[in-house]
Amino acid sequence: MLARPPTRSACQSPGCPSDRLGPFRVVRTTKSCFRRVLLGWLLAFSASAAQGGDLTFDGIDFVQIPAGSFVMGTTDAQRSALEARQAWNQFDECERPPRRVRINRPFLMGKYEVTQKQWRDTMGDNPSVFQGDDRPVDSVSWEDVQRFLKKLNAKGNAKYRLPTEAEWEYCCRAGGTNLYGLGAAATPIRADNLQDYAWLQTDSSHHTHPVGGKRANAWGLHDMLGNVWEWCQDWYDAGFYAKAPIVDPVNSTPAVERVMRGGSWFLGTAQVRPGFRSGNPPVTRSQYIGFRLARDW
Numbered sequence: 001m002l003a004r005p006p007t008r009s010a011c012q013s014p015g016c017p018s019d020r021l022g023p024f025r026v027v028r029t030t031k032s033c034f035r036r037v038l039l040g041w042l043l044a045f046s047a048s049a050a051q052g053g054d055l056t057f058d059g060i061d062f063v064q065i066p067a068g069s070f071v072m073g074t075t076d077a078q079r080s081a082l083e084a085r086q087a088w089n090q091f092d093e094c095e096r097p098p099r100r101v102r103i104n105r106p107f108l109m110g111k112y113e114v115t116q117k118q119w120r121d122t123m124g125d126n127p128s129v130f131q132g133d134d135r136p137v138d139s140v141s142w143e144d145v146q147r148f149l150k151k152l153n154a155k156g157n158a159k160y161r162l163p164t165e166a167e168w169e170y171c172c173r174a175g176g177t178n179l180y181g182l183g184a185a186a187t188p189i190r191a192d193n194l195q196d197y198a199w200l201q202t203d204s205s206h207h208t209h210p211v212g213g214k215r216a217n218a219w220g221l222h223d224m225l226g227n228v229w230e231w232c233q234d235w236y237d238a239g240f241y242a243k244a245p246i247v248d249p250v251n252s253t254p255a256v257e258r259v260m261r262g263g264s265w266f267l268g269t270a271q272v273r274p275g276f277r278s279g280n281p282p283v284t285r286s287q288y289i290g291f292r293l294a295r296d297w
């Protein structure tokens with residue numbers, strides 16, 4: 001299947017401005033017991049999550065992600081660093097203002113991008129341009145992903161979904177306050193070692209690669225940056241950060257495009273970073289775009 005040409009927002013030319021336009025109180029014994037058990041479970045879960053425990057459901061690996069807060073968006077210092085490299089333009093202002101966001105519920109995040117085998121096992125086809133069972137599925141639109149989710153969720157009681165844009169960035173930063181998030185042993189990922197963590201324009205040979213081929217970030221997630229762009233739940237709104245709630249934000253107001261994050265194998269260190277935002281119409285199919293799953297706990 002031939003890939004559709006990139007839309008305005010999907011322009012993959014590095015630096016192209018169009019890429020952007022593109023204490024609860026105890027009252028009664030029964031509730032008290034229940035709440036103690038629940039609180040204990042949540043604390044145990046949080047501890048486990050902080051250690052990055054993995055779980056597998058329906059043949060898909062997940063990492064336990066704890067509730068928490070982080071600074072979403074690009075800070076003054078991060079913007080200054082990009083400006084110094086001439087890697088910031090007016091369209092990047094959609095990443096601002098930065099604000100502290102709370103992710104209120106623990107959830108599960110796909111350890112890898114969804115592979116072509118996983119897609120075929122559920123959908124029976126494989127639309128990818130770059131064929132390979134362990135490569136990320138590409139050329140699936142946001143709407144195609146909704147059909148995949150409906151079929152996958154019909155297999156059992158689980159609730160698989162796309163991550164929200166906020167959940168995605170929370171996971172990509174992995175506890176870091178630096179430009180590229182934290183990598184192995186919680187050390188900062190930098191422009192000069194990003195290639196250890198992400199398939200970029202500089203080493204991809206212009207195609208996708210099997211998932212998990214690069215190092216995981218500090219939370220055990222692979223390929224959050226690079227390889228394929230990843231669809232998120234939200235509608236894309238360049239001005240969302242100025243008006244968005246700070247607890248579990250998600251833009252549910254219909255717009256023209258859906259959010260995609262992380263950059264692709266065709267981009268470089270200016271765009272392949274946790275704060276970079278872009279979108280595409282939900283019908284867009286492109287060899288640059290795939291997705292990963294989230295799962296409610």
Ligand SMILES: [Ca+2]
Nearest residue numbers: 223224226228
């Ligand atoms: Ca990716």
